[in-house]
Amino acid sequence: MSTYSCDRGQAEAVKGKSVAHPGWTIAATMLASSLAFIDGSVTNVALPAIGKELGGDASSLPWVINSYLLPLSALLLLGGAAGDHFGRKRALILGIILFALASVGCAFAPDLTSLFLARAAQGVGAAILMPNSLGILGSSFEGEARGRAVGTWAAAGAIASAVGPPLGGWLVDSVGWRAIFYLNIPVATAAIIVAWHYVEESAQGRGRLDWMGALLATVTLGTLTRALTLWSSRHAASFDTWAGLGGGIMLLVLFLIVEHRLGDRAMMPLALFASRPFVGLTLLTLLLYGALGGLLVLLPYLLIVGGQYSPTQAGLALLPFSIVIGTVSRRAGRLAERIGPRWPLSIGPIVTGAGFALMVRADPNASYWTSILPGMAVVALGMAGAVAPLTTAVLSSVDDRHTGTASGFNSATARTGGLVATAIAGAAIAVPRADLTGAFQAAAIVAAVLAVAAGVIAFLTLAKSS
Missing domain, CATH: 1.20.1250.20 (MFS general substrate transporter like domains)
Structure with missing residues (x-):
């Protein structure tokens, strides 16, 4: 989003x-x-x-x-x-x-x-x-x-x-x-x-x-996503699940071999990962946007199926998130220019995690203003503090030859986080309507842990002056 x-x-x-x-x-x-x-x-x-x-x-x-x-x-x-x-x-x-x-x-x-x-x-x-x-x-x-x-x-x-x-x-x-x-x-x-x-x-x-790299990346992500979807929807790991995960890991290794051989001609030059800050930012992006992607899929589903919201009402329920992001992110970007991205990227995800923790109180049959909005507002505030500094940090984490590729890869990583989260979200979608609120609250706890972990990774991998 x-x-x-x-x-x-x-x-x-x-x-x-x-x-x-x-x-x-x-x-x-x-x-x-x-x-x-x-x-x-x-x-x-x-x-x-x-x-x-x-x-x-x-x-x-x-x-x-x-x-x-x-x-x-x-x-x-x-x-x-x-x-x-x-x-x-x-x-x-x-x-x-x-x-x-x-x-x-x-x-x-x-x-x-x-x-x-x-x-x-x-x-x-x-x-x-x-x-x-x-x-x-x-x-x-x-x-x-x-x-x-x-x-x-x-x-x-x-x-x-x-x-x-x-x-x-x-x-x-x-x-x-x-x-x-x-x-x-x-x-x-x-x-x-x-x-x-x-x-x-x-x-x-x-x-x-790099057609071969693109093909392998697509097949790898598709195989892993299918395996995760099967596992989450059935609430159990079947033979198909393990076969998919094993096949996906093998394809990932093959993808890395191909990209290594291509060097700077690769779609994803592995030289990028020689930078410790870039590795940390990649992990941060994957975890933070994975947590966010899961919320943006499950919350409308919870409101519509569990709370009998109309699709219009569910869409309006998400509007405060974008309003906060749009109004606060520019100010956070200017702050990061003055003090560097380390603290914004450490504190922002942790605040986001606190918002996810508040979403444990979510109840589609209770008042939206007291059970949904507070957690969503805190999530949005934390994300607003992270999104703009993230771009600056990614660009400064690699040499000038790789800035465009690094930024593009970071964007792809954010979407991959959403991809994985959506696959796992099937675990909540699969439960009976009566159990949907509990499943959402469990997902909120997982999202909170992922977001806080993202903030800790930023603190440990970004230099004080970065």
């Missing part, structure tokens, strides 16, 4: 030139990226309606989200490299077209399998358009103009993420869940028209693309 802050460093890391149509260029990138931001948050409130119409259960419903997150997580770096190689404008328009066509496929999906395939195509489109929307900003602006452009892009992402749940809930209530995918068509059409006419092409034409 707030991973836009992890992405903004990709644009800031690229040196560029002035642009003929600055306003239209920013508009094109904002329209394109809003597709991914809205779709990343709007689907959560539609899960119960989708499950009711298409017959989803605890082992299949998480894949409505994960079939989108999987290719987005695995292919984000490759999508950026493709833009560098073939041209960022071409890649941006291609990604938008693919996303729009996949959205039509989602809207017309007759069953869950068709929906999963269309959602996966959406994820591929998002993996292409997201890094290239930032790459275009980085190659089109310089100095303070670039900072303003990226800030505008990030603010638009925050707004899109905030609008997504209540708008999606209203559409589910008034039209039906398929309408949330029709919403993408006019936005995509406008983005294509503006990009085609006003965005200048920027192509590097450098190197070969």
Whole structure:
């Protein structure tokens, strides 16, 4: 939901030139990226309606989200490299077209399998358009103009993420869940028209693309996610679960071997991990965004199924989270510039963990203002203190050659955390309605532990002056 802050460093890391149509260029990138931001948050409130119409259960419903997150997580770096190689404008328009066509496929999906395939195509489109929307900003602006452009892009992402749940809930209530995918068509059409006419092409034409690394990353994440989903939905580890985990680990080792042999030509250069702060920031991102991703999937489900909220009400229940993030994160970023990211990245996740601990009091049948809002507000406050300093810390944790790749990898790690959390969330979705509140509260305890661990990792791995 707030991973836009992890992405903004990709644009800031690229040196560029002035642009003929600055306003239209920013508009094109904002329209394109809003597709991914809205779709990343709007689907959560539609899960119960989708499950009711298409017959989803605890082992299949998480894949409505994960079939989108999987290719987005695995292919984000490759999508950026493709833009560098073939041209960022071409890649941006291609990604938008693919996303729009996949959205039509989602809207017309007759069953869950068709929906999963269309959602996966959406994820591929998002993996292409997201890094290239930032790459275009980085190659089109310089100095303070670039900072303003990226800030505008990030603010638009925050707004899109905030609008997504209540708008999606209203559409589910008034039209039906398929309408949330029709919403993408006019936005995509406008983005294509503006990009085609006003965005200048920027192509590097450098190197070969790491297709093998991208394939192995996708298959590895898919195998591990499927195994975790099976385990969580059945509340037991079957032979399929162990086989999937074993196969996923073997594929991960193979992926690392391939990336090591490719060196700096790899999609994920292993030289990045020679930096202790970068390793710590990667673990922090995985744990913190994993905890957050689980909350954003389970809370709407709890409110709708356990508390009889309408999808609109459930979407509005999430709105305070985005409001706090949007108003506080910029101030936290300025504070981190003065004192360094170590303390914000240590305290922010710990405050987030305290918010998750408060969510143990969550009861969908009690007052929202006393049982849900306090914990959510504290979670949002802690996240707001962490998201902006995280970008600065990632960029400063590696040498100049790897800043763009490091920021892109951090963004992919954030989405992978959400991917894993959604897979495990099936354990709560699988319980009977009467037990759903208890399952959510148990998940909140796990999220609290993960968030606090993220803060401790930041304190131990970041230098005092970093």
